[in-house]
Amino acid sequence: MSLAGILAACGGNDADSSTEEAQNGGDEGDTPSDVVETGDVDQGVEASGDEDVVLDMWIHQTGEDETDFYIERIDAFNEANDHIHVNAEIIIDDGGSSYSDAVNASLVAGNLPDVLALDGPYVASFAEADILMAVDDYLSDEDRSDFVDSILEQGSYNGELYSLGAMEASVPLYYNKDIFEEEGIEAPETLEDAWTWDEFMEVAQELTTEDRYGLNMFMNYGVGEWLTFMGAPFVWSNNGDIISEDGTTSEGYLNGPETLEALEYVKSLFEEGVVDLTPGEMQFEEGNAAMALGGPWIAVSAEDADLNWGMMPYPYSEQMKSPSGSMAYGVTTSSEHPDEAFELMHWMTNEESVEGLSEVTGMPPARISAFESMDKYQELPWSIMREQVIETAHARPQTPAYPVLTDAFAQAFHAAALGEDIQPVLDQQVQRVERELQRFND
Known part of the structure; x- marks a missing residue:
């Protein structure tokens, strides 16, 4: 094969x-x-x-x-x-x-x-x-x-x-300690104090100014695995999934109501202007974004940039999930x-x-x-x-159709960031995944 x-x-x-x-x-x-x-x-x-x-x-x-x-x-x-x-x-x-x-x-x-x-x-x-x-x-x-x-x-x-x-x-929520101190915002220090989606949005809006974004989601990484790695927990946290537990179908999961609601929330972050669709490579490290959803490597680059930084838990909807x-x-x-x-x-x-x-x-x-x-x-x-x-921590789905599934989710996430109508995109992507799954379900 x-x-x-x-x-x-x-x-x-x-x-x-x-x-x-x-x-x-x-x-x-x-x-x-x-x-x-x-x-x-x-x-x-x-x-x-x-x-x-x-x-x-x-x-x-x-x-x-x-x-x-x-x-x-x-x-x-x-x-x-x-x-x-x-x-x-x-x-x-x-x-x-x-x-x-x-x-x-x-x-x-x-x-x-x-x-x-x-x-x-x-x-x-x-x-x-x-x-x-x-x-x-x-x-x-x-x-x-x-x-x-x-x-x-x-x-x-x-x-x-x-x-x-x-x-x-993992992907914690990084934050600029100096900006938080200036704005009088207290960062959660344990999972028990993690922000809900509503709290997260409120703070991101408050931290967004003419010269600074509230959040960096590293969209400059491109439409690929990063968007699934970083973004799928929005779905899992909302009691959803992108494929059935037995791995046989994505119908009703990738295009299900929980996934749609999660991506509508992501869409709102961009519509509210708190996230930059095309951030510079060092946007967070240079102080041009107050927070960042990034991997462990961001701690290294932030340290190298002499940034006064901290970590917070990944924000959640119904349950806490992280990449x-x-x-x-x-x-x-x-x-x-x-x-x-x-x-x-x-x-x-x-x-x-x-x-x-x-x-x-x-x-x-x-x-x-x-x-x-x-x-x-x-x-x-x-x-x-x-x-x-x-x-x-929640692992990405183990399915032999994963290469198609992850691209399908990344495309939908990117469509949300662009402000597109998400449901038709999800329905279209599900058709791709279902065709691929047929290879393994027969």
């Missing part, structure tokens, strides 16, 4: 990681050409031949610090396991979808690696295509209970677990050494790896034990992100 169509949406503008998750790969039938071999290989130490098992692993390239961390962890795994040696390939990021192309080409050629990095929302596509093997039997109950629920949710398909992530993601999901690892069905491959997958997601990756990237950890051991998550502002990841 060719995954060219299924995986096409995996690349491009994906805001699930601390850097752009654009991915890269190589030529059909060969090892991907644009790769950096790592593990001990990168340092000139080849497998000695005494190892019982040699594993291949693919990792997408991100920022230099994050990539170096992956290399260090793989090197440490090789040193700790005399009977296993990992040959890892860091596939170079070219800003496109080449990582997906590499997976597709290697699938056709029959040379997939033993362990594969993949974007969490696409686990179902890989599982449905029989690329990933279920790992439930390998994971102990104690270990399973240490992962935050959203990591297990994003890694599961049809009741089986296929992937584990080392880091999570989640990031890169994960899976064992491929083509691996001849699944036991050892899971050992590697587990190593890359154990507490030491999870904690170290969080320190390097600023992304929240995937394990509860890491949250408990890291001091920064015990106090503001990062306690907000801890609370969201543990208590309100």
